[in-house]
Amino acid sequence: MVLALAAFLAGLVDAVVGGGGLIQVPVLFSAFPREVPATLLGTSKLAGVFGTGAAAVNYARRVRVAWSAAAPAALAAFALSFLGAWTVTRMPGDYFRLLLPVVLIAVAVYTFRKKDFGAIHAPLHSGAKEKIIALGMGAAIGFYDGFFGPGTGSFLMFLFVRFFGFDFLSASAAAKLVNVACNVAALLWFGYSGHLLWQLGLMMAVCQVAGSLLGTRLAIRHGSVFVRKLFLVVVCLLILKTGFDAIKRLV
Template sequence: MVDYLVLCAAAFLAGLIDAVVGGGGLIQIPALFTALPNVPAATLFGTNKLASIWGTSAAAATLARRVKLEWSTAVPAALAAFVLAFLGAYTVTRVPPDFMRKLLPFILILVALYTLKKKDLGSLHAPVHTGLKEKVLAVIVGGGIGFYDGFFGPGTGSFLVFLFVRFFGFNFLGASAVAKVVNVACNLAALLWFGYSGHVLWQLGILMAAFNIAGSMVGSHLAVRHGSGFVRKLFLIVVGSLILKTGYDAFLK
């Protein structure tokens, strides 16, 4: 009973963080591994996807009603992410992601340093691409991150936010909204794969999903209320946490 309460609390907090900048897996996945140490890792990942997809969907719906969501970018990016996430999941069964495990902390450090250096990055929402160029770039970003999410995964939401700010000219709040749509596509692809493979604890996942949705609603309202400055600060906190977590996993664990 205590384990279930801990998992529900973790799901709520993960939904809150994920709704703003991504990175909810930092909280939810370790909680699942701690509470259920004898359950296969694939099943825990599948259960995490079931819990998180509902919270991410709720956050996407909330942000779409409250801020201008760039659907012309979000739709092609989400479609590409859905397809490539499947390919990434297939690839990880053939190629161990050990090299990515060691490379990831350094990529995240570069992202953090770039964001800190560019003080005005993501403060204004001024999309810089339209038409075919926008769609092609969206497919490249969505497909690349979708493959990464299926192949490895940590920090997917944060990478999406950064890329939409850096290469599309979105502010942090607008980038977070588009990132949610793409993240739903990634999670759906992974959930279909895990569900087909029998690696989902459905009852636990649905219970955690309810708390994840509640957390995502709180996080979405905080993001809209406090704006891009708040999202930027939380983004840097989450990226810093990811650097510590992935660095520990890669070199000290």
């Protein structure tokens, strides 16, 4: 029941601003303290791919998706997420844990200071330049998602707003498509290598889909201002969580 509730809340939050792993992954690690980390991450990806997929479909039906940027980013993310998932089964991600709070603080400060950040949809690039930037962003985020993962959706939203000029609602829609590609690629490796708890993951997937459907409705109904506020809340919570984890590692 605890895992089902965590998956529902993760799906809801992830559908709006990303960061659902902030809820779901710690609960999984708490419930199965002796399980191999790669297996728990794989199980989380199994639930996440359904939840994020449902959110992506919902956004595509109601929000104009910037395919020219989202599609190249998704392709690059798919390829590099697979590589990241392969890497995490062979080496720990300790250095990511130490660096992540610093990066998140920079994201939060930038968003807080720019009051109009993500309020207006004014794409900055087009043509080949847009595709090149999208490929680079997708590759970097894809590897990070497969290797470690927390905050991937939030990072994607920030990057789509900062480097492509999207508003928060459009950025959320594009981020979901890239996130689906990340999750599918990582899931392929985790499944192939046997790092999955299938029954648990599928049960959590049903709850994630329910949460994501509610989350997309809230985001579309209340618009970019609501998404921006929730984005800042989730990033601040991610800073606290990842900072605490990093301090534990150091001491």
